[in-house]
Amino acid sequence: MLKHDILKKSDKEVQAAVLGEEKRQEEGVEMIASENYVSQAVLEALGTVLTNKYSEGYPGRRYYGGQVFTDAVEMLAINRAKKLFGAEHVNVQPHAGAPANLAAYAAILNPGDTVLGMDLSHGGHLTHGHPLTLPAKIYRFVGYKTEADGTIDYKKLEALAKKEKPKLVLAGFSSYTRQLDYAKIAAIAKKVGAYAMMDMAHIAGLVAGKALPNPVPYFDIVTTTTHKTLRGPRGGMILCREALAKAIDRAVFPGLQGGPLMNTIAAKAVAFGEALRPEFKQYAKQILKNAKTLEKEMRKRGAHVMFGGTENHMIVVDVVKSYGIAGKEAEQYLDAVGITINKNVIPDDPRGPMDPSGVRIGVPALTTRGMKAPEVKVIAGCIDEALRSAGNRKVLKDIEKSVRKLCKQFPVYR
Numbered sequence: 487m488l489k490h491d492i493l494k495k496s497d498k499e500v501q502a503a504v505l506g507e508e509k510r511q512e513e514g515v516e517m518i519a520s521e522n523y524v525s526q527a528v529l530e531a532l533g534t535v536l537t538n539k540y541s542e543g544y545p546g547r548r549y550y551g552g553q554v555f556t557d558a559v560e561m562l563a564i565n566r567a568k569k570l571f572g573a574e575h576v577n578v579q580p581h582a583g584a585p586a587n588l589a590a591y592a593a594i595l596n597p598g599d600t601v602l603g604m605d606l607s608h609g610g611h612l613t614h615g616h617p618l619t620l621p622a623k624i625y626r627f628v629g630y631k632t633e634a635d636g637t638i639d640y641k642k643l644e645a646l647a648k649k650e651k652p653k654l655v656l657a658g659f660s661s662y663t664r665q666l667d668y669a670k671i672a673a674i675a676k677k678v679g680a681y682a683m684m685d686m687a688h689i690a691g692l693v694a695g696k697a698l699p700n701p702v703p704y705f706d707i708v709t710t711t712t713h714k715t716l717r718g719p720r721g722g723m724i725l726c727r728e729a730l731a732k733a734i735d736r737a738v739f740p741g742l743q744g745g746p747l748m749n750t751i752a753a754k755a756v757a758f759g760e761a762l763r764p765e766f767k768q769y770a771k772q773i774l775k776n777a778k779t780l781e782k783e784m785r786k787r788g789a790h791v792m793f794g795g796t797e798n799h800m801i802v803v804d805v806v807k808s809y810g811i812a813g814k815e816a817e818q819y820l821d822a823v824g825i826t827i828n829k830n831v832i833p834d835d836p837r838g839p840m841d842p843s844g845v846r847i848g849v850p851a852l853t854t855r856g857m858k859a860p861e862v863k864v865i866a867g868c869i870d871e872a873l874r875s876a877g878n879r880k881v882l883k884d885i886e887k888s889v890r891k892l893c894k895q896f897p898v899y900r
């Protein structure tokens with residue numbers, strides 16, 4: 487457990503919420519594919535006086551004085567990110583993934599331009615064209631889909647690109663489990679005179695750990711969050727070719743944001759430093775192994791795993807087909823046993839996005855706490871039993887006990 491002595495004295499109510507959340511994170515299995523546990527060094531960097539400082543602008547060209555240390559810390563984050571991903575230019579200021587994407591769009595597109603991105607029910611993210619988002623009000627998004635076997639038909643994608651004439655071809659996803667052919671996507675963009683952008687938010691840690699191919703050499707722009715598999719603080723980042731550096735930097739500040747969150751940027755620098763160490767390669771490799779084990783164990787028990795299986799850190803399961811329950815019920819049953827996942831759409835979901843047919847299950851967080859194949863097997867058994875429980879309280883209570891027992895052996899923050 488962490489100490490919050492000063493907080494305890496000054497604000498018991500907030501401290502109680504913090505302690506409650508700490509306990510929840512320690513005692514349950516976190517399987518939301520976009521979540522992770524940061525190191526104590528990252529937590530410490532977040533809680534520093536860097537939060538006091540206004541640093542509008544970029545290192546060496548700020549609007550206010552007193553920037554010796556903020557410049558130093560931002561340069562550390564930039565240079566480490568460049569090294570991690572082999573990028574020509576990096577902007578570490580986006581407050582999160584959504585603003586990073588909005589800034590990237592703003593840097594290269596005009597209102598009304600067409601963007602070709604992955605259909606949301608096939609794995610694309612909200613920021614890739616959900617009708618309620620600002621980008622969808624400014625630009626015209628057209629979705630491409632996956633095939634029944636989970637792959638992408640690049641001939642079809644090329645035909646769609648020729649028909650729709652996008653200014654941007656977008657790759658990236660938040661609930662797709664196969665690898666993309668970066669070279670093919672970039673070539674299609676080039677053929678139709680569009681920019682190519684990859685949103686690697688979900689897999690950035692797997693790329694950093696060299697467990698998956700690096701998209702950076704193929705794309706004009708690569709955006710990411712820093713808090714998913716990359717295991718840093720909540721935040722965003724944009725990597726791009728030198729030719730787009732100015733446009734990207736201007737789009738982030740002053741285009742979209744004011745002062746950067748310097749404590750968060752310090753924490754990003756710490757996380758990138760961690761990702762540069764050899765242990766992180768082991769971590770990334772173990773994530774892939776754990777996801778594969780989870781897939782196999784779930785299949786063995788009769789689960790219908792989408793997209794023909796997984797090549798990354800997560801699986802999507804059609805729980806209607808597998809267990810005769812909706813994603814919402816599956817989420818509730820698993821919550822009751824201390825396993826946190828999220829309901830998720832499956833391609834062209836017959837039930838619609840509000841009450842979808844699937845769940846998304848990810849392993850980055852449990853891998854951080856040291857769990858490997860034996861533990862993943864136990865967890866798969868717990869998931870399967872809970873989904874078959876029909877909500878029986880006694881059954882769920884028993885499963886919860888095994889989950890708690892397992893988690894006790896793998897403390898997050900000692």
Ligand SMILES: *Cc1c(COP(=O)(O)O)cnc(C)c1O
Pocket residue numbers: 520582583584585587611613658659660685686687688711721722
């Ligand atoms: C999570 C995610 C985002 C958004 O990140 P936030 O930090 O929540 O704004 C954007 N794109 C993809 C592909 C994501 O998975």
